Amino acid sequence: MASSSVPADGHGDPTRRDFLMVATGALGAVGAAAVAWPFINNLNPAADTLALASIEVNVTPIEVGQAITVKWRGKPVFIRHRTEKDIKEAEAVPMSELPDPQTDNSRVTDTAKKVRPEWLIMIGVCTHLGCVPLGNLPGQDKGPYGGWYCPCHGSAYDTSGRIRKGPAPLNLAIPQYLFLSDSLVRIG
Amino acid sequence: MASSHGTPPVFNNKVIAWIDHRLPIFSYIEKEYHTFPTPRNFNYFWNFGAIATVMLVLMIATGVVLATNYTPHVLMAFDSVERIDRDVPQGWLIRDLHMNGASFFFIAVYVHIFRGMYYGSYKAPRELLWILGVVIFLLMMATAFMGYVLPWGQMSFWGATVITSLFSAIPVVGDSIVTWLWGGFSIGNPTLNRFYALHYLLPFIIVAVVALHVVALHVHGSNNPTGIDPKGPQDTVPFHPYYTMKDGFGVVVFLIVYSLVVFFGPDMLGDAANYIPADPLVTPTHIVPEWYFLPFYAILRAVPDKLGGVIAMFGAIAVLFVLPWLDTSRVRSSTFRPIYKWCMLLLVVDVVVLGFCGANPPAGFWIPLSQAATLYYFVHFLILLPVLGKIERPLPMPPSIADAVLKKKAG
Numbered sequence A: 001m002a003s004s005s006v007p008a009d010g011h012g013d014p015t016r017r018d019f020l021m022v023a024t025g026a027l028g029a030v031g032a033a034a035v036a037w038p039f040i041n042n043l044n045p046a047a048d049t050l051a052l053a054s055i056e057v058n059v060t061p062i063e064v065g066q067a068i069t070v071k072w073r074g075k076p077v078f079i080r081h082r083t084e085k086d087i088k089e090a091e092a093v094p095m096s097e098l099p100d101p102q103t104d105n106s107r108v109t110d111t112a113k114k115v116r117p118e119w120l121i122m123i124g125v126c127t128h129l130g131c132v133p134l135g136n137l138p139g140q141d142k143g144p145y146g147g148w149y150c151p152c153h154g155s156a157y158d159t160s161g162r163i164r165k166g167p168a169p170l171n172l173a174i175p176q177y178l179f180l181s182d183s184l185v186r187i188g
Numbered sequence B: 001m002a003s004s005h006g007t008p009p010v011f012n013n014k015v016i017a018w019i020d021h022r023l024p025i026f027s028y029i030e031k032e033y034h035t036f037p038t039p040r041n042f043n044y045f046w047n048f049g050a051i052a053t054v055m056l057v058l059m060i061a062t063g064v065v066l067a068t069n070y071t072p073h074v075l076m077a078f079d080s081v082e083r084i085d086r087d088v089p090q091g092w093l094i095r096d097l098h099m100n101g102a103s104f105f106f107i108a109v110y111v112h113i114f115r116g117m118y119y120g121s122y123k124a125p126r127e128l129l130w131i132l133g134v135v136i137f138l139l140m141m142a143t144a145f146m147g148y149v150l151p152w153g154q155m156s157f158w159g160a161t162v163i164t165s166l167f168s169a170i171p172v173v174g175d176s177i178v179t180w181l182w183g184g185f186s187i188g189n190p191t192l193n194r195f196y197a198l199h200y201l202l203p204f205i206i207v208a209v210v211a212l213h214v215v216a217l218h219v220h221g222s223n224n225p226t227g228i229d230p231k232g233p234q235d236t237v238p239f240h241p242y243y244t245m246k247d248g249f250g251v252v253v254f255l256i257v258y259s260l261v262v263f264f265g266p267d268m269l270g271d272a273a274n275y276i277p278a279d280p281l282v283t284p285t286h287i288v289p290e291w292y293f294l295p296f297y298a299i300l301r302a303v304p305d306k307l308g309g310v311i312a313m314f315g316a317i318a319v320l321f322v323l324p325w326l327d328t329s330r331v332r333s334s335t336f337r338p339i340y341k342w343c344m345l346l347l348v349v350d351v352v353v354l355g356f357c358g359a360n361p362p363a364g365f366w367i368p369l370s371q372a373a374t375l376y377y378f379v380h381f382l383i384l385l386p387v388l389g390k391i392e393r394p395l396p397m398p399p400s401i402a403d404a405v406l407k408k409k410a411g
Helices: A016-041 A047-051 A084-092 B014-022 B025-034 B044-067 B077-086 B091-118 B127-149 B154-169 B174-182 B189-220 B239-264 B291-302 B306-321 B340-359 B366-391 B401-410
Strands: A055-058 A067-072 A075-081 A119-123 A146-149 A156-158 A163-165 A177-179 A184-187 B037-039 B236-238
Touching (some): A119 A184, B014 B025, B025 B239, B037 B239, B044 B091, B044 B189, B077 B091, B091 B340, B127 B154, B127 B291, B127 B306, B154 B189, B174 B189, B236 B239, B291 B306, B291 B340, B340 B366
Antiparallel strands (some): A067 A075, A075 A119, A146 A156, A156 A163, B037 B236
16 A cells, blocks of 8 residues: 555555455456366367267067167167066156156157157166166066166166165256167167 | 473483483473373274375385385386396285285274364364364375375376276366376376376375374474363373374284284285276276275266266265364264264274275166265265254263273272
């Protein structure tokens, strides 16, 4: 406070110097944030990681009642060819029983809005803490709702992949997918 | 560095005197580690700070050597660790020292934390000293977690998946944070690379915080089993040779036990599933973290809600930061607190019970047991500590450390 217009106790009106101090400090803070950003953003997925964003899968060999696991973006994707019974069970569940209410139809619709109830395509990652639920391979524990069961913390999913019991908050995620023909599906 | 004790030392060696006049490291060592007045009544619990320091140095030394042979790549990491075990000269020894060293570092630190809690070492004027200790504990947990990912076995991969997914519980930004942590859409090569970089960096930050911890310690000196401040020279002894010897003895005993495990049971504390290479498509049926995280893992699972569980787990550590202000009693040592003493010992049992809960699948009676144990954990800190300080009648305290020691000798 060198300006003569400021009283000795420093509580006078803001001076030109005060303004310059605040402005300089603010600009410095903006500059520091701008320099920090590349360091933070550097840790986000790189272009080559993002480039692996879509795959195409031929679903003809999958028999009714069978399921396969494919790898997409480093994660397992479950493709289940559902039986009539699976579909009926999934459609019959009242919304009030679901922690994360979603109709079965909305979970089997591709990006062209075409509904194919026989094909359930989901990311096979438990929405609790990221384990791969059991139930895709024959002989595995499908859990009390006939869908999938996560052994890590006990979440159970139904034949539509919706969470029914356990700590997981959400249904198994549906990736964006499009049936290019009746036998070929593009995921991502 | 802090309070002045004794006259400045005179060095007869001309070279030492020349250096010390320009950079007083010898004066510093003399003052802080030789003549430093230390309470004369330490028990063996006071060894564990020195033991933890030795383990930290040992972890850095073995870690640097391991780094010369390790390859941080998803296709090569597992094999490079196996190569260290099988082909690299004495690689098996260095690796077993390092992976069991982590366990023994945690053993030392847990005993050290218990010591601080039982004898009230966190109370005024040592609050910042305690908080720096909790910071070290957090950094250790982060370092140990990332180190466990490096061998790229099944437990590495799935442990990393579960722990990083904790952040997805944060509303709105959770998923973006997880993607940012991973550097991709799942745990993968970018994740392994950054964990390796940080696993190498963090121990040196721990060293820096340990230095601050020691500086803060030497301001008011150590607490002691009576919790009474030294009142004069009759209550203290010089740090050297009394406690250099006692610490040295404790370190040797500790290292003997550590060596027994390293040489005769190197995989005793680890999980066999980590000798299966990581497979992103298959989750092991039973994921468990390393033993030193089990109590916190049990707290995570005890709460039947994702965000709630994560909050409880982080809260279990966060509560330690405010411990000095939760405790309302003016008596430091539990020796003179007839009720709190048992609460404190019950907390130890409680944490061990939580450990067993964390090691077992979340089913059957383990669920209510882990919930009850989690409840006691928080009741201890948030209710017992503040309330007991007000209502408990402490036992009569000896007038000084010297009185306490001499009475014990006479009795």
